[in-house]
Amino acid sequence: MTLKFSKYHGLGNDFILIDNRHQSQPLVSQEDAVKMCDRHFGIGADGVIFVLAGEGDTDYTMRIFNSDGSEPEMCGNGIRCFAQFITELEGKEEIGKTYRIHTLAGLICPTIMGNGQVKVDMGEPQLEAEKIPTTLGKTGEKVVNESLIVGDRTYHVSCVSMGNPHCLVFVEDIEQINLNEIGSKFENHPVFPQKTNTEFIQIISHNYLKMKVWERGAGITLACGTGACATVVAGVLNERCDRISTVELPGGCLEIEWSEKDNHVYMTGPATKVFSGQIA
Structure with a gap:
């Protein structure tokens, strides 16, 4: 049996869409997702995303397997690629169309903006320690600028859940951070x-941040x-950035807003098709 797929990326965070x-x-x-994600012996990707039928009043369901075979609750770059892949499956791109997507993190609503841009209502950030989850803080309390020993160093961290857990570390220079050495320890x-x-986040100005990431799985x-959404939330909680800020990642920039009006986080960025193919 052959399996058809399309490959997309969001700022270099790449996925196989099925x-x-x-x-x-x-x-x-x-197990097969791990093989497909292998960059030498497979297609190569950070994860495999599946477009399933919707549940309840949703339009579609998103499932994703990471390159190590684990299943995360959600993926911000992945859901933008998911939305663009839907337009491919439906055979049309309707500017302004919003999809209701069921995920393991709950309802997520991406909107097609045109020119490859997708705006996503990521919902409300979860800030209570037990909802992230982490034991770094007490039940019902936020984890903001707390001390955490990792390896032989003490870091000051903040924790946010965007449907998946994030640990945010503000540093003076992200180029000095060796992700290969420290990422898995976190x-x-x-x-x-x-x-x-x-x-790991470096503040460039009140509305511009640079970030490097180690993704779980x-x-x-x-x-x-x-992670970009969690970065702005943590930046606001630490009084380091504005609620509307640009986050520069190694693959490019995302525009993030943590709205005071509804407490939702909105992410806008690209989703680009690379190629389609089939694999045995």
Whole structure:
């Protein structure tokens, strides 16, 4: 059997997209997803995303397997690619069209903006320690600028969930951070019972931040949409940035707004098709 796919990327965070609407479970096992993501012996990607039929009053359901076979709750860059892939499946791109997507993180609503841009209502950030989850703070309390020993250093971290856990670290110069050395230590730290994504952030100005990311289940990636959202939330909580800010990642920039009006976080950025193909 051959399996058709399309490959997309959001600022270099790349995914294999599969039309899975006719079946309730992913067409590819987690083990096979690992093989497909291999950049030497497979297609190469940070994850495999499946477009399933919607549940309840949603239009579609999104499932994703990371390159290590784990299944995250959500992916910010991935859902932008998901939305653009839907327009490919439907055979039309309707500017201003908003889709209601069921994810393991709840309802997420991306809107097609045209010119490859997608704006996503990412919902409200979760800030209570137990909802992130982390044992770094007390139940019902925020985790903001708390001390955390990782390896032989003490870091000051803040924690945010955008449907998936994030640990945010503000530094003077992100170029001095060795992600290969420290990333997995943060991801697997015992204060994060479901592991964590980790972002290192340098403040350039009150509305411009630079970020590098170690993603849970994928390692170093060129971009992380939920991480960019969590970055601005943490920046506001630490009084380091505005609620509307640009986040520069290694793969490019995302525009993030943490709205005072509805407490939702909005992310706008590109989703680009690379190619389509089929694999045995």
